[in-house]
Amino acid sequence: MTTVTKLQPGPVIEETVRLLTEHYVFPEIAAQLAGLLQRRHAEGAYAVDGAEELARLVTADLHSVNGDRHLSLQYHAEQVPEKQGAAVLESIRGDFDTSLGGAPRVELLDGGVAVLELAPMLFPLEWSAEPLTAALALTSRAQALIVDLRANRGGDPDTVAFICSHLLDKRTHLNSMFWREGERTEQSWSQPHIPGTRFGGSKPLYVLTSNHTFSAAEELAYDLQQLGRAVVVGERTRGGAHPREGWTVHPHLEASIPVGRAINPVSGTNWEGTGVQPDISCAASDALDRAHTLARARLAG
Numbered sequence: 328m329t330t331v332t333k334l335q336p337g338p339v340i341e342e343t344v345r346l347l348t349e350h351y352v353f354p355e356i357a358a359q360l361a362g363l364l365q366r367r368h369a370e371g372a373y374a375v376d377g378a379e380e381l382a383r384l385v386t387a388d389l390h391s392v393n394g395d396r397h398l399s400l401q402y403h404a405e406q407v408p409e410k411q412g413a414a415v416l417e418s419i420r421g422d423f424d425t426s427l428g429g430a431p432r433v434e435l436l437d438g439g440v441a442v443l444e445l446a447p448m449l450f451p452l453e454w455s456a457e458p459l460t461a462a463l464a465l466t467s468r469a470q471a472l473i474v475d476l477r478a479n480r481g482g483d484p485d486t487v488a489f490i491c492s493h494l495l496d497k498r499t500h501l502n503s504m505f506w507r508e509g510e511r512t513e514q515s516w517s518q519p520h521i522p523g524t525r526f527g528g529s530k531p532l533y534v535l536t537s538n539h540t541f542s543a544a545e546e547l548a549y550d551l552q553q554l555g556r557a558v559v560v561g562e563r564t565r566g567g568a569h570p571r572e573g574w575t576v577h578p579h580l581e582a583s584i585p586v587g588r589a590i591n592p593v594s595g596t597n598w599e600g601t602g603v604q605p606d607i608s609c610a611a612s613d614a615l616d617r618a619h620t621l622a623r624a625r626l627a628g
Contacts, residue, residue: 334577336373336381340364342576343385343400350584351398352507352569359392378402378579394600397542397571397585406578414581415573416451423450428458429482432475433465438623441469442615445490449482449543452489456522459486463493464523471531471622474547477561477611481542484515484570491550492518494557496528501550504570506587514592528556531625533618536561536603537611542568546589548603553593558621559605561614568599 344361351357367373367388375381382402389398407414423429432444443466449455466472472494484504491501498519505512526532534548534557545564551557569585576582589597609617 340368343582396567397569399583401581409575430462439470440622441466442473444475446478449486451483452485467524467526473533473618475535476544477537479544487547500592503590504587532557535614538562540564560607560618562611564602566600566602568597
């Protein structure tokens, strides 16, 4: 007979508070949230039997101060490793294997306009460099390119820089990240040399977005938009600009803590809370047709 151990929320809350205090990019807000979680726990708000319910309750409280969508207590149905960051890698490996490495669609439309869908994530570059190189090289010969991020939920900032390197002509400052650890700022630049053929920085480029587009996918759209390189078509994105790390705090729970914040070199700010505002607003379902029409008109002109 199998004995099911009742969830003990106390250690989970204690460890989540510790991680918040030590790592969250906004120390003052971390202190407010730590106090909130401790108070709610003392009141019995987290006295539940299931890890999934605890994750829902704690995440709602974590979002109650500044609405940071990267800040959460995430539930994983399968038991997750204890190593930092391992929970997410474990959960997304299947997505990578079933999405052609994150580039599930490459298609040539009428008029020499190519579509490259990047979904469901911008996977870690050590995984995705090979399939992305192949997809980007294939579309590089198109007269115009539509990059579809409507179903992309985020991923690796290094992958953002890798993709941008194929869509620009020269080394370009894309973004900067301020990290709480060491209070340091790191710059992200496109690469001067790439494997394969470059689409380049002059042919028409359109980026499709939806209200599901999030995190690193938003950075890709935002960086290209701020540089004046791409026309963003579709819906305003979800608004998450804080890179996160994950720590396992229970066999089925991961504390997702933002450890940095993006600073765009053109705007001086980012898309946190506001999302990326499209240049051409329309329903996500109409965005591809709209971008295709725009591309053909521009090529004809």
